[in-house]
Amino acid sequence: MKARITVYPRPEVLDPQGKAVHQALSRVGFEPVSAVRVGKSFDIELDVRTKPQAMKLLEEMCQKLLANRVMEVYEIEILGKAKAGKSGQ
Amino acid sequence: MKARITVYPRPEVLDPQGKAVHQALSRVGFEPVSAVRVGKSFDIELDVRTKPQAMKLLEEMCQKLLANRVMEVYEIEILGKAKAGKSGQ
Numbered sequence: 039m040k041a042r043i044t045v046y047p048r049p050e051v052l053d054p055q056g057k058a059v060h061q062a063l064s065r066v067g068f069e070p071v072s073a074v075r076v077g078k079s080f081d082i083e084l085d086v087r088t089k090p091q092a093m094k095l096l097e098e099m100c101q102k103l104l105a106n107r108v109m110e111v112y113e114i115e116i117l118g119k120a121k122a123g124k125s126g127q
Numbered sequence: 128m129k130a131r132i133t134v135y136p137r138p139e140v141l142d143p144q145g146k147a148v149h150q151a152l153s154r155v156g157f158e159p160v161s162a163v164r165v166g167k168s169f170d171i172e173l174d175v176r177t178k179p180q181a182m183k184l185l186e187e188m189c190q191k192l193l194a195n196r197v198m199e200v201y202e203i204e205i206l207g208k209a210k211a212g213k214s215g216q
Contacts, residue, residue: 044168059169059193066191068184073172079133080148083162095159102155104148 039084039092040117045105046077080104081117089116128173128181129206134194135166169193170206178205 047053053075060074082099086092096114105112136142142164149163171188175181185203194201 046170062192063188068188070174070184071171072174075170077168079166079168081135081164081166082160085159085161095157099152099157103151
């Protein structure tokens with residue numbers, strides 16, 4: 039089973055990396071951008087049978103290792119066969 | 128309009144950060160994990176009206192700034208009101 043965990047700084051926490059990317063985008067000419075936040079993404083391959091088992095494990099991983107819950111929030115997504123959205127090759 | 132861009136190293140490119148996270152997870156006792164890859168995630172707020180306009184801009188951002196297309200692949204997702212999956216607070 040494949041899952042994706044996304045970790046972002048909490049909305050109330052300053053995100054200097056996001057600010058830098060925002061400024062860089064403006065400099066290159068992307069004016070319609072009004073805000074950018076930068077986070078981490080983990081694609082995890084799990085050898086478990088059921089979705090609830092996977093969710094339990096992934097939740098534990100976030101709390102123990104992948105996210106700092108004081109500063110960050112996380113999202114867990116179980117990935118299907120094909121991911122929605124456009125993919126650039 | 129809100130969008131998310133996810134940038135990962137190409138599957139054929141070594142991902143030492145992913146390997147380190149995989150080893151750390153194994154050490155903490157998460158044996159069912161068989162592979163981890165680590166990428167970057169950008170949440171971008173855009174002042175444009177239509178989805179095609181947004182997609183065009185986001186595609187350009189990836190190619191000009193956010194992704195290194197020799198080493199990385201990217202995915203673009205227009206985010207709806209609520210994101211699917213579980214969110215940890």
